[in-house]
Amino acid sequence: xxxxxxxxxxxAPSVGYALERLGVPYRLVADPVALRACTxxxxxxxxxxxxxxxxxxxxxxxxxxxxxxxxxxxxxxxICIGLQVLLDHSAEGDVDCLGWVPGRVERFPDTLRVPQIGxxxxxxxxAHPVTDGLGPDAYCYFVNSYYVVPDDPAxxxxxxxxxxxxxxxxxxxxxxxxxxxxxxxxxxxxxxxRRFAIxxxxx
Amino acid sequence: xxTKRLIACFDVVDGRVTKAQQFQxxxxxxxxxxxxxxxxxxxxxxxxxxxxxxxxxKRKIDLDTVRAVAHHVFVPFTVGGGIRTLDDMYEVLKxxxxxxxIDSMAVRDPDIIRQGAEAFGRQCVVLSxxxxxxxxxxxxxxxxxxxxxGARLATGLDAxxxxxxxxxxxxxxxxxxxxxxxxxxxxxxxxVTRAVADAVNVPVxxxxxxxxxxxxxxGLTAGxxxxxxISSILYSPRLxxxxxxxxxxxxxxxxxxxxxxxxx
Numbered sequence: 489x490x491x492x493x494x495x496x497x498x499x500a501p502s503v504g505y506a507l508e509r510l511g512v513p514y515r516l517v518a519d520p521v522a523l524r525a526c527t528x529x530x531x532x533x534x535x536x537x538x539x540x541x542x543x544x545x546x547x548x549x550x551x552x553x554x555x556x557x558x559x560x561x562x563x564x565x566x567i568c569i570g571l572q573v574l575l576d577h578s579a580e581g582d583v584d585c586l587g588w589v590p591g592r593v594e595r596f597p598d599t600l601r602v603p604q605i606g607x608x609x610x611x612x613x614x615a616h617p618v619t620d621g622l623g624p625d626a627y628c629y630f631v632n633s634y635y636v637v638p639d640d641p642a643x644x645x646x647x648x649x650x651x652x653x654x655x656x657x658x659x660x661x662x663x664x665x666x667x668x669x670x671x672x673x674x675x676x677x678x679x680x681x682r683r684f685a686i687x688x689x690x691x
Numbered sequence: 692x693x694t695k696r697l698i699a700c701f702d703v704v705d706g707r708v709t710k711a712q713q714f715q716x717x718x719x720x721x722x723x724x725x726x727x728x729x730x731x732x733x734x735x736x737x738x739x740x741x742x743x744x745x746x747x748x749k750r751k752i753d754l755d756t757v758r759a760v761a762h763h764v765f766v767p768f769t770v771g772g773g774i775r776t777l778d779d780m781y782e783v784l785k786x787x788x789x790x791x792x793i794d795s796m797a798v799r800d801p802d803i804i805r806q807g808a809e810a811f812g813r814q815c816v817v818l819s820x821x822x823x824x825x826x827x828x829x830x831x832x833x834x835x836x837x838x839x840x841g842a843r844l845a846t847g848l849d850a851x852x853x854x855x856x857x858x859x860x861x862x863x864x865x866x867x868x869x870x871x872x873x874x875x876x877x878x879x880x881x882x883v884t885r886a887v888a889d890a891v892n893v894p895v896x897x898x899x900x901x902x903x904x905x906x907x908x909x910g911l912t913a914g915x916x917x918x919x920x921i922s923s924i925l926y927s928p929r930l931x932x933x934x935x936x937x938x939x940x941x942x943x944x945x946x947x948x949x950x951x952x953x954x955x
Binding site: 499501502505506508509534535536539569598601602603604605606607608609627629630631632633649650669671672673674675676677678 | 692693694695696731734736761762765766767768784785786787789809810811812813814815863864892893894917918951952954955
């Protein structure tokens with residue numbers, strides 16, 4: 489059973505609809521108790537970093553999720569803001585994040601049209617059970633003003649070009665996270681979700 | 692590289708897509724969920740859904756139809772019409788939309804833009820504008836005026852001043868909908884689209900008037916837009932021939948417009 493974290497600033501229903509289409513059983517998780525029955529977790533997101541962090545604290549999910557992902561090393565997928573909050577710090581509202589992935593979140597320069605909105609190519613840098621099969625240049629749907637900069641370049645599983653090359657997929661052990669909206673990236677995104685659903689968290 | 696987007700627009704009445712001409716005379720096309728499923732299979736880049744009577748009838752948006760469409764669509768989905776409060780926005784997002792389009796309400800209460808951006812992020816808030824050519828004057832330096840309520844009510848706002856204000860308040864995208872061109876299949880109003888694209892730093896969406904591939908290509912190049920809203924060309928019964936998404940994309944790519952390639 490996949491747990492989709494459901495918090496005020498999130499878009500859990502869209503992720504749920506995508507999993508339904510794939511025939512993958514899931515439940516919405518809004519509190520620590522609901523998390524216990526899950527074998528994998530998806531943290532979706534459409535909001536701002538601070539609203540997301542605050543919302544996770546209000547739901548008392550920060551501690552159990554950290555135990556889940558960082559101590560128990562169970563399969564975890566972050567999407568969009570669900571990726572950005574995994575790093576140490578975000579420039580969006582100057583907010584401290586979860587710090588599961590060392591690094592920071594920065595804003596695209598104003599010389600570009602911000603937010604970046606639309607379909608852009610993702611190039612994976614190595615093989616990984618969750619992203620294999622997407623093809624060398626998979627077009628995925630992005631909506632972001634900020635992007636992640638992991639301290640360890642090995643954490644960048646996918647890169648994308650917008651003004652300059654930025655990290656669009658993070659992979660660190662049992663954690664995978666995409667800047668693009670996998671649930672809104674058509675057949676390519678559904679394939680990534682399908683692969684995550686059968687992943688045991690090892691690489 | 693970031694590609695340009697084709698956005699299918701649904702004017703929804705009672706769960707069914709309709710097609711208007713210059714904001715009037717809506718004729719019935721198909722159930723919204725069925726048309727959404729077909730266009731998703733054809734690999735449309737995005738869908739926008741306007742509950743066109745919600746605002747006039749002073750009722751909440753038709754959430755059942757929003758949910759029905761969201762079940763079939765795994766590409767971004769924007770919803771507008773009848774959204775007045777932050778709670779309305781929250782309900783629409785929970786029904787499966789990614790973005791909220793606000794139009795008449797934003798003119799009446801511009802602070803709703805700021806509130807939406809603060810609560811859900813600016814990428815969530817699409818400012819849709821209905822603009823009409825009125826000629827350059829002291830009141831309208833751009834020569835375009837903003838209208839609301841299905842193009843019926845003139846606001847006295849200059850189009851360019853309004854979109855700049857909307858961007859400042861937190862709008863993440865601007866739709867430029869030409870009242871003069873709506874449903875006419877005579878091409879986007881490239882002048883106002885370009886003027887808006889030059890005035891703001893957020894993505895701009897051309898809307899109103901696309902009848903041919905050339906019109907779309909022009910909107911995305913000369914018009915400076917990042918995305919093009921289409922509807923007549925896909926499904927209007929008023930046109931002799933409708934075109935499919937794939938046909939449109941292949942023709943746009945052949946004209947040098949970067950588009951998401953067809954998968955499979």
